[in-house]
Amino acid sequence: MAVCTLGHVELLVPNLAETYDYYHDVLGLEEECREGDSVYLRGWGDFNKFSLTLTEDEEAGVGHIAFRVEEPADLERYAERVEDSGYDVDWQDAGVEPGQGESIRFTGPADQTFELFYDIEEPDVPKEQRSRLKNQPQKLVDRGVGARRIDHVNCYVPNVAECSEWFQDVLDFELREELLIEGDDVGKWLSVSPLVHEIAFVEAEEPSLNHVAYYLKSRGDLFRAADVLKEHDVEIKGGPGHHGISQANYIYQDDPAGHEVEIFAGGYLIFEPDWEPVTWTEEDMPEALYWWGKGRKFSDSHEHSDEFE
């Protein structure tokens, strides 16, 4: 029984055509299919049928954030745990999302809609897009930034500690790193794999998406990515740089609907079974956030937010 990986994120966008062009042309994602008001996209290295859903809506927002579980029966088990923790569970039928089996949805204390699923089809790759690399879902994309696969989400929440504990207790995430400013829980990075995080919680007054992150093939590709973004008139909000926390190399930008997107590479992997969460404090700033490179505003709400740029 386990959550295994981040599966996909659904973003609500009021300007679907424009936002699609950004993800397809600039980020280099592939279109998998369209259903109703939604377009389903993925990176060339994503093994699931889709990793990003763009759904036309009146206002920008997050539809849901979905994780994949280890086996089908985990849905029932986690549903019970979520309900025991005091939150409602909403079962979705197979096919509500293309190629996906039944799933459960719930909010938890982060006040976002999360989803767990097990069954998911592989990408439906046209013959001419299949790579001779049999361990790669399709050919590498040389369009735009050429983003490889989804990596993690970062959520703004006013209750960082509560969200972190709930994800550990109910969904079996492990706390990998944390940021405490004068004793306040300002950020928590959690994972279900050797990655440092599939999800992070950062303090803000209102719950919202901080960013969704796509991985490149190599950190050297970040220089090219910066060149490509600039030529596409995309504003670079932060980066290229190197986080202290997570050791990731990054570039931040907004999609045309206003969602922040991180493209990144680098980082480190945690294989040790007795990993102790790494605690960063005000004494470690600003390097905890920005080891080197151009930073960007970290949090709107915290009284110490000025230190975080």
Next chain:
Amino acid sequence: MAVCTLGHVELLVPNLAETYDYYHDVLGLEEECREGDSVYLRGWGDFNKFSLTLTEDEEAGVGHIAFRVEEPADLERYAERVEDSGYDVDWQDAGVEPGQGESIRFTGPADQTFELFYDIEEPDVPKEQRSRLKNQPQKLVDRGVGARRIDHVNCYVPNVAECSEWFQDVLDFELREELLIEGDDVGKWLSVSPLVHEIAFVEAEEPSLNHVAYYLKSRGDLFRAADVLKEHDVEIKGGPGHHGISQANYIYQDDPAGHEVEIFAGGYLIFEPDWEPVTWTEEDMPEALYWWGKGRKFSDSHEHSDEFE
């Protein structure tokens, strides 16, 4: 109950001083300590006290290959499984290796000495070598190639299928990729984590070490690594290149005792719980082994080995 990660490899070397210089000056490993006839080394990103042991001996060879388990009681459990499978288990006291708790040793069908341990100290890093990156064991090393951490071993064996099955059945490894030439099992890549392999078995007449691999920080560093190796008069046997299997970027070379060492970067991660092993056959050659770049001889013994260069 699980094996978590590759811990360290002990190499027997007849020329300790010269071999040490290669690992320290050229590969950029750090010396952790010396005990008896052994020197204990690690990469700047290794979280365990050591990842490579060089032990002076009359002939070059492999002392043992050690994996870390998830919890202390796993040693007893795996010892039972190993014995049930027909192989003897040799218990080692705590302290036989520096900073390490008790361990078990056994051969299994691969006819190498393998070790499982749980307790291991962290690197003993002098204050001036500590990084302000609190999630990094010590400062990044700018000497030589600057190898980051141990990644995997590849063993030559005459009984590839048997070894692969035994590691799956007894030690809970998962088969990730395999190479079949005209129906013969020629190579198997197995892992206990999202890495494609912590161990691989490749067909040869006699059991021996194929290579031990260290990870760099980025695949872009492979160009610099090739420059550095050449200036140190180290022969580059293969690479820079890109494997099909595992998608790793690599450079191969020999240490002064004759052990093959791979420095690599890149690759891909497997997070899917229903991963089906990827099977490559003669029709996929030579790209299965060498997607691009300079190859090196893959196997001495197989009748089709010419295809593998």
Next chain:
Amino acid sequence: MAVCTLGHVELLVPNLAETYDYYHDVLGLEEECREGDSVYLRGWGDFNKFSLTLTEDEEAGVGHIAFRVEEPADLERYAERVEDSGYDVDWQDAGVEPGQGESIRFTGPADQTFELFYDIEEPDVPKEQRSRLKNQPQKLVDRGVGARRIDHVNCYVPNVAECSEWFQDVLDFELREELLIEGDDVGKWLSVSPLVHEIAFVEAEEPSLNHVAYYLKSRGDLFRAADVLKEHDVEIKGGPGHHGISQANYIYQDDPAGHEVEIFAGGYLIFEPDWEPVTWTEEDMPEALYWWGKGRKFSDSHEHSDEFE
């Protein structure tokens, strides 16, 4: 009075559509214009209107290789020198090539058609393709390999020494590096700028084009280039690697008409006024050609050619 830079190369191709697709889609060149049986292309960083002409013809071959001179009157001066050296000069009217002024053509001892011109228009870049980088002819191209600008040509000739001396005496090139095998002149690298070469001559039985080379933005882009070439089913004949001579990082491949193309980066620059040509001999092989990485056959005709792979 000087030759300043390589301007363009005209390739004759029997399969224009297919060859165009390679240069446009895979190499990432931009189409500038079409006239008669020719398509005019350039890299995103080429300052001249075109750097590659593809002309439909019955057989593959080289139309001509064109260098730009320092001032208009240089055409008359070099025409006189060429004629004095015993070769005919053919004057071309302005407009024979699009956007180009009058030019002179001649063969010299290399038995290829060379051209000198002064007047050349800038690229005609549509508004949406203009970069906010005012020192860059147009936006960086993120399609295919994204080749930046033409760099050099390498010609096979049976009379290496004679060609080298003629280019030095008549056209004011400087000899930068040379390869002597057992006293035979096997290769000469010559330039009119701090580049090591705009032209090289390598021994072969018959005069022909060895290769034309395009520069990338960075040597790190060679990794991505290798990935892209493979996914486009282009065979990589050599590389990624690092030449000894010229210190260039390279990948070699053939266009669909059979012309060899090098994409490269790296190298070094010569600013010293008293540069002595660097002489490499059989004792420096194979590193003179291939410092590291995958080599490719260097010369068909030389009796020692086996050493050159």
Next chain:
Amino acid sequence: MAVCTLGHVELLVPNLAETYDYYHDVLGLEEECREGDSVYLRGWGDFNKFSLTLTEDEEAGVGHIAFRVEEPADLERYAERVEDSGYDVDWQDAGVEPGQGESIRFTGPADQTFELFYDIEEPDVPKEQRSRLKNQPQKLVDRGVGARRIDHVNCYVPNVAECSEWFQDVLDFELREELLIEGDDVGKWLSVSPLVHEIAFVEAEEPSLNHVAYYLKSRGDLFRAADVLKEHDVEIKGGPGHHGISQANYIYQDDPAGHEVEIFAGGYLIFEPDWEPVTWTEEDMPEALYWWGKGRKFSDSHEHSDEFE
């Protein structure tokens, strides 16, 4: 008659030992020799005996900035031109600087001491430091950042236009790019080669050194350089980033004496004989200075300097 290249820069430092350690250990320069109060250093790719002189003095400052001329007689010719322009010329005997012939020194309107020389010895490389690459002065250095060769200097002056014109008229530099803010000449980039600049002048109230720049082997090495600088506790003032002007990728830092040092890579080359200076204005800011990446303060004195960060 020509100036060919930047030869070396002499920095006055009150803390020679500490400053030496920075250049040797962190920047990776090699010590060539010591004479009197001076240490002579160079990058592994510098073809001259030294490219940086550190001279112990009471206060930090610039001793002189030296360019190499095309032939010995150029010294007499440029001396005459300098005197005709109204500035005194000071002849230095051969041997005043190690391995260097006679030279002339003068200030010109930039109020710095400039030097022209022709004769200069090659680096005196111990046998074990010689590379098998015969076109490389010595082995590539894998210590610290591994800076390759000196590239350019940037001088603060209150009279940008006057300095630029004087270097064009008297020393035959060519203006390559310029920055005008509301009609004021704020920056000029000039060169004697296809490089965009060997010297730049940027507006400030008092003449002083803005920075001296060393080139790396590849722009990908800037990521590693940032890592290395941080681990050596060197503050990164700007970068990694990409200038608009000159297209260079850069990192800025201070040496322990307070001199600003740029390590960079990338850029572009100008081979066209009819190059028109590229003029950037306030409308092109901030991208003229910082196309992407972390900027640093550009000029202290200009009223619009806030725009330059």
